[in-house]
Amino acid sequence: MEQPHLTIPEIETADKWEAQMRKGCLEMAVLASLWHGRLYGLEILRVLERDSRLVLAEGTIYPILNRLRAEGMVQSQWVEADAGHPRKYYELTQSGRDRATRMAKTWTEFSASLSCLIEPVLNERKMEQTL
Amino acid sequence: MTTESQANDYLARLRASLTGMTLAEREDIVQEIQMHIRERSSDPQTSIEGILAGLGPADELAQQYRTGLLVQKASHSISPVLLLRATLRWATTGVEGFLVFVIALCGYGMGVSFLFLALLKPFLPQYTGLWVGPGEFSFTVRMGGTMTNPASPVHEVLGWWFIPVCLVLGSLSLAGTTKLIQLLLRRFRWRVPFVTTTNASPAMMAL
Numbered sequence: 001m002e003q004p005h006l007t008i009p010e011i012e013t014a015d016k017w018e019a020q021m022r023k024g025c026l027e028m029a030v031l032a033s034l035w036h037g038r039l040y041g042l043e044i045l046r047v048l049e050r051d052s053r054l055v056l057a058e059g060t061i062y063p064i065l066n067r068l069r070a071e072g073m074v075q076s077q078w079v080e081a082d083a084g085h086p087r088k089y090y091e092l093t094q095s096g097r098d099r100a101t102r103m104a105k106t107w108t109e110f111s112a113s114l115s116c117l118i119e120p121v122l123n124e125r126k127m128e129q130t131l
Numbered sequence: 132m133t134t135e136s137q138a139n140d141y142l143a144r145l146r147a148s149l150t151g152m153t154l155a156e157r158e159d160i161v162q163e164i165q166m167h168i169r170e171r172s173s174d175p176q177t178s179i180e181g182i183l184a185g186l187g188p189a190d191e192l193a194q195q196y197r198t199g200l201l202v203q204k205a206s207h208s209i210s211p212v213l214l215l216r217a218t219l220r221w222a223t224t225g226v227e228g229f230l231v232f233v234i235a236l237c238g239y240g241m242g243v244s245f246l247f248l249a250l251l252k253p254f255l256p257q258y259t260g261l262w263v264g265p266g267e268f269s270f271t272v273r274m275g276g277t278m279t280n281p282a283s284p285v286h287e288v289l290g291w292w293f294i295p296v297c298l299v300l301g302s303l304s305l306a307g308t309t310k311l312i313q314l315l316l317r318r319f320r321w322r323v324p325f326v327t328t329t330n331a332s333p334a335m336m337a338l
Binding site: 041042057058059060062063064066067070071078085086087088 | 159160162163164166167169170171182185186187191192195196198199200202203204
């Protein structure tokens with residue numbers, strides 16, 4: 001798709017905005033990745049990359065998980081794995097499930113309401129590209 | 132330097148930088164990172180340099196842990212020292228954090244000043260009080276005017292009521308600042324380095 005002509009400061013601003021938006025969603029994404037069961041750190045990174053295209057610096061996920069554990073959103077357990085070394089698995093607590101549900105609901109409502117607002121913008125772009 | 136010694140060196144630096152937490156917490160973190168390195172090393176395509184680069188510098192990784200725990204503890208604490216430390220850490224991340232730190236400093240400063248004035252009143256009753264006059268309304272220690280000179284254009288109006296008023300205002304300032312900072316800290320989202328996204332280059336997306 002052809003990109004609109006943007007100046008370098010505009011591109012940088014857009015990138016910062018995107019980064020801020022992704023950052024804001026990170027906690028919800030981590031909680032959501034654990035929805036179906038326990039995972040260890042590297043698995044969470046792979047799930048985020050595969051299902052949401054959120055690609056993080058690998059070292060980032062562990063402090064976030066540590067904070068979520070301290071807040072009681074997840075609990076962790078060391079498990080002896082077939083790989084020959086133990087892995088630290090994380091799973092959602094009831095508080096974590098409640099927060100994930102709340103965040104997902106808020107996200108969906110917000111996204112839906114914003115979609116109505118930006119629909120004319122997207123339609124106009126499509127028409128410009130057609131012409 | 133061999134792969135193992137590079138990993139051990141990284142873990143030693145991480146351990147040394149994880150200050151302000153219990154030994155058990157520190158070793159748990161180090162072990163998790165050690166297992167991450169081992170897991171990633173099992174892929175023959177991946178070099179130890181690449182793995183360590185993905186984790187970021189050991190001291191920065193430790194700082195993310197420390198910041199996370201500090202903010203988490205502070206957001207549920209009533210200790211002004213802990214709250215000020217957390218806001219000071221936040222202040223290092225940008226303008227938003229700096230403003231919160233200034234608010235915390237002013238709030239606590241005001242609270243402590245009121246309490247200090249309440250304590251000072253019994254020792255300097257003639258000079259400490261709420262001074263009112265033309266263009267004047269201040270809770271201060273005033274070396275010029277005195278209560279014994281009611282004709283003075285600036286005079287003290289509270290008398291001994293100054294002590295309970297200052298105690299109440301000081302307590303309210305401290306409690307209000309604490310609540311406000313706790314609230315702001317709970318909304319605090321610290322720096323999260325995204326390395327890549329769909330369209331942008333890694334350097335542009337790094338926060």
